Amino acid sequence: xxxxxxxxxxxxxxxxxxxxxxxxxxxxxxxxxxxxxxxxxxxxxxxxxxxxxxxxxxxxxxxxxxxxxxxxxxxxxxxxxxxxxxxxxxxxxxxxxxxxxxxxxxxxxxxxxxxxxxxxxxxxxxxxxxxxxxxxxxxxxxxxxxxxxxxxxxxxxxxxxxxxxxxxxxxxxxxxxxxxxxxxxxxxxxxxxxxxxxxxxxxxxxxxxxxxxxxxxxxxxxxxxxxxxxxxxxxxxxxxxxxxxxxxxxxxxxxxxxxxxxxxxxxxxxxxxxxxxxxxxxxxxxxxxxxxxxxxxxxxxxxxxxxxxxxxxxxxxxxxxxxxxxxxxxxxxxxxxxxxxxxxxxxxxxxxxxxxxxxxxxxxxxxxxxxxxxxxxxxxxxxxxxxxxxxxxxxxxxxxxxxxxxxxxxxxxxxxxxxxxxxxxxxxxxxxxxxxxxxxxxxxxxxxxxxxxxxxxxxxxxxxxxxxxxxxxxxxxxxxxxxxxxxxxxxxxxxxxxxxxxxxxxxxx
Amino acid sequence: xxxxxxxxxxxxxxxxxxxxxxxxxxxxxxxxxxxxxxxxxxxxxxxxxxxxxxxxxxxxxxxxxxxxxxxxxxxxxxxxxxxxxxxxxxxxxxxxxxxxxxxxxxxxxxxxxxxxxxxxxxxxxxxxxxxxxxxxxxxxxxxxxxxxxxxxxxxxxxxxxxxxxxxxxxxxxxxxxxxxxxxxxxxxxxxxxxxxxxxxxxxxxxxxxxxxxxxxxxxxxxxxxxxxxxxxxxxxxxxxxxxxx
Numbered sequence: 074x075x076x077x078x079x080x081x082x083x084x085x086x087x088x089x090x091x092x093x094x095x096x097x098x099x100x101x102x103x104x105x106x107x108x109x110x111x112x113x114x115x116x117x118x119x120x121x122x123x124x125x126x127x128x129x130x131x132x133x134x135x136x137x138x139x140x141x142x143x144x145x146x147x148x149x150x151x152x153x154x155x156x157x158x159x160x161x162x163x164x165x166x167x168x169x170x171x172x173x174x175x176x177x178x179x180x181x182x183x184x185x186x187x188x189x190x191x192x193x194x195x196x197x198x199x200x201x202x203x204x205x206x207x208x209x210x211x212x213x214x215x216x217x218x219x220x221x222x223x224x225x226x227x228x229x230x231x232x233x234x235x236x237x238x239x240x241x242x243x244x245x246x247x248x249x250x251x252x253x254x255x256x257x258x259x260x261x262x263x264x265x266x267x268x269x270x271x272x273x274x275x276x277x278x279x280x281x282x283x284x285x286x287x288x289x290x291x292x293x294x295x296x297x298x299x300x301x302x303x304x305x306x307x308x309x310x311x312x313x314x315x316x317x318x319x320x321x322x323x324x325x326x327x328x329x330x331x332x333x334x335x336x337x338x339x340x341x342x343x344x345x346x347x348x349x350x351x352x353x354x355x356x357x358x359x360x361x362x363x364x365x366x367x368x369x370x371x372x373x374x375x376x377x378x379x380x381x382x383x384x385x386x387x388x389x390x391x392x393x394x395x396x397x398x399x400x401x402x403x404x405x406x407x408x409x410x411x412x413x414x415x416x417x418x419x420x421x422x423x424x425x426x427x428x429x430x431x432x433x434x435x436x437x438x439x440x441x442x443x444x445x446x447x448x449x450x451x452x453x454x455x456x457x458x459x460x461x462x463x464x465x466x467x468x469x470x471x472x473x474x475x476x477x478x479x480x481x482x483x484x485x486x487x488x489x490x491x492x493x494x495x496x497x498x499x500x501x502x503x504x505x506x507x508x509x510x511x512x513x514x515x516x517x518x519x520x521x522x523x524x525x526x527x528x529x530x531x532x533x534x535x536x537x538x539x540x541x542x543x544x545x546x547x548x549x550x551x552x553x554x555x556x557x558x559x560x561x562x563x564x565x566x567x568x569x570x571x572x573x574x575x576x577x578x579x580x581x582x
Numbered sequence: 583x584x585x586x587x588x589x590x591x592x593x594x595x596x597x598x599x600x601x602x603x604x605x606x607x608x609x610x611x612x613x614x615x616x617x618x619x620x621x622x623x624x625x626x627x628x629x630x631x632x633x634x635x636x637x638x639x640x641x642x643x644x645x646x647x648x649x650x651x652x653x654x655x656x657x658x659x660x661x662x663x664x665x666x667x668x669x670x671x672x673x674x675x676x677x678x679x680x681x682x683x684x685x686x687x688x689x690x691x692x693x694x695x696x697x698x699x700x701x702x703x704x705x706x707x708x709x710x711x712x713x714x715x716x717x718x719x720x721x722x723x724x725x726x727x728x729x730x731x732x733x734x735x736x737x738x739x740x741x742x743x744x745x746x747x748x749x750x751x752x753x754x755x756x757x758x759x760x761x762x763x764x765x766x767x768x769x770x771x772x773x774x775x776x777x778x779x780x781x782x783x784x785x786x787x788x789x790x791x792x793x794x795x796x797x798x799x800x801x802x803x804x805x806x807x808x809x810x811x812x813x814x815x816x817x818x819x820x821x822x823x824x825x826x827x
Binding site: 075076079080082083086087090477478480481482483484485486487488489490491574575576577579580 | 642665668669671672681683685698
């Protein structure tokens with residue numbers, strides 16, 4: 074076999090001498106590889122976004138709803154169940170969640186808007202130790218009321234007066250520096266001068282984090298709350314737009330800092346209250362107000378709602394509904410060591426614990442995406458396959474046109490294998506160059522789509538900054554595929570070239 | 583027949599070759615037997631279609647006989663592998679064709695050094711040096727970087743000869759080397775080949791219609807209907823019936 078360096082030199086010289094042949098042969102490869110990498114990169118990116126919304130290695134264990142004579146007899150998700158699940162070999166971790174199971178409402182000021190919202194049904198608690206999305210969130214997201222080191226902040230205070238109409242008041246502000254009380258003035262011009270109601274101020278030190286709780290008339294850290302990226306996406310995509318509010322930055326700490334820090338993220342929570350008139354009549358416990366603060370964004374938070382340290386939820390459920398409510402989890406988020414073990418785990422769960430997995434939209438989407446990816450890859454492979462046939466056709470023509478040259482190579486010492494390698498090398502090089510151009514063309518195409526998306530498509534939840542993710546394996550696969558198919562296309566012509574009788578080839582006119 | 587002082591460079595025994603099948607079958611070689619000794623300059627003459635070029639190709643391993651024995655430098659070309667034959671052509675033999683067979687996309691030096699592409703034995707510096715040396719021998723030192731399209735017919739044939747000489751072959755097989763050249767240029771080529779034989783001792787087998795080659799040849803082998811007519815006088819007579827005198 075001829076030396077590789079000399080083979081390479083000959084192949085390069087032969088390939089570059091005929092532009093027409095090169096363009097005819099490489100054109101299909103360029104188009105095929107461009108579609109191949111673009112299809113793969115787009116489905117890769119869509120898959121990544123999908124996995125962000127529905128982590129595929131995570132499943133949610135729930136107890137099937139069951140009732141007997143109007144009584145809820147559903148299986149109870151408790152610590153024992155969590156322990157049993159954790160003993161399974163395929164389970165990496167199990168995170169119990171507890172929902173706030175009685176009505177609660179929130180009220181807060183955001184950018185001058187008086188926002189009222191329902192909290193009951195949209196709040197749950199998790200182990201604070203699992204929230205580690207960023208340093209600041211990790212530091213703030215804990216059960217402060219159970220934190221022994223925080224007792225120094227338990228200072229006696231006077232809570233704000235409760236309004237007579239039972240409405241939840243806004244979280245009171247701290248007394249501003251150089252505060253001047255409003256002057257007494259008549260309510261109507263010329264009427265009697267009326268002394269204005271004195272404004273209540275939060276008198277707790279570190280007022281950006283602490284408030285005066287009405288239950289024990291002591292200062293407490295506001296209940297730390299995290300929200301999911303889905304909430305931020307919904308806020309940015311729908312809420313902010315319709316209410317003329319600012320878009321939340323991807324860097325949430327920066328967003329909060331720009332708005333004056335944690336103080337701007339505080340709000341009141343009325344336990345036992347509701348924004349839906351008449352729906353809390355079954356609650357016997359007297360409503361009470363406390364305060365929460367949004368401390369960060371976490372992928373561990375419930376998708377739609379707010380998540381806080383589980384201790385708060387347990388205490389509130391116990392306070393309002395009793396011990397049973399304080400020891401029953403709403404779901405258990407199980408992370409598996411391998412997402413392919415979902416089926417095995419689900420079967421075990423059903424057979425042994427009489428529990429089931431919550432319907433996994435993510436799995437359905439992933440299946441659909443897999444099928445779409447398969448179809449797109451098949452389409453691009455068909456294009457590349459056709460281009461390989463085109464290469465074969467061009468090379469058959471080339472071999473016929475170059476019979477004399479190939480015969481000469483045999484006359485000066487080329488073996489049949491050398492001639493085959495020269496032709497295959499030319500096909501491979503055309504494939505490789507076509508592959509590089511195809512990948513480049515694909516990236517250009519992707520940039521154009523991204524540009525159009527960023528400039529002309531309206532914002533929507535989870536809209537990615539780019540629709541394509543060109544992993545190393547995609548473009549490497551593109552190049553290998555291009556060269557491979559080209560070599561495949563060149564195989565038969567190369568075989569014919571090598572089998573050619575040199576004596577006859579040399580006499581060709 | 584010339585006296586043998588060693589084993590022959592080429593040994594042919596009862597070599598036959600036919601093309602086509604059935605009614606279209608043409609017997610091109612009919613039991614050809616002869617030896618070529620080292621240092622000989624042989625002119626192979628005969629009418630068109632008498633089997634001269636086929637015989638040359640069979641000796642060069644570019645074509646395979648149907649039957650008979652062909653030994654070149656002691657190698658049985660019938661039994662030799664493709665790689666052995668290729669190596670033989672690369673290191674021991676050179677070919678010169680009537681149509682020059684230069685590659686237009688390579689320059690003159692590239693054409694001359696083409697055989698080196700299939701050799702493991704030489705480094706690139708040495709390849710270039712030997713290529714230039716071959717060009718010097720044929721008087722084309724200044725044409726190394728020209729393209730074949732820029733050369734005259736005679737110059738092209740000299741480049742082809744330089745390519746054949748590149749590997750310092752012991753046997754040069756020339757198929758109508760002056761066939762595409764005018765008389766003067768043809769004469770120059772003949773003279774060059776004669777000197778090559780006389781000075782460097784290269785064995786030459788030249789298929790030709792050219793009477794002047796026959797006159798400088800040490801031996802003339804004539805072919806008629808695929809058979810040999812070996813005596814020089816008779817061969818010349820046969821040659822006279824065919825190509826130009």
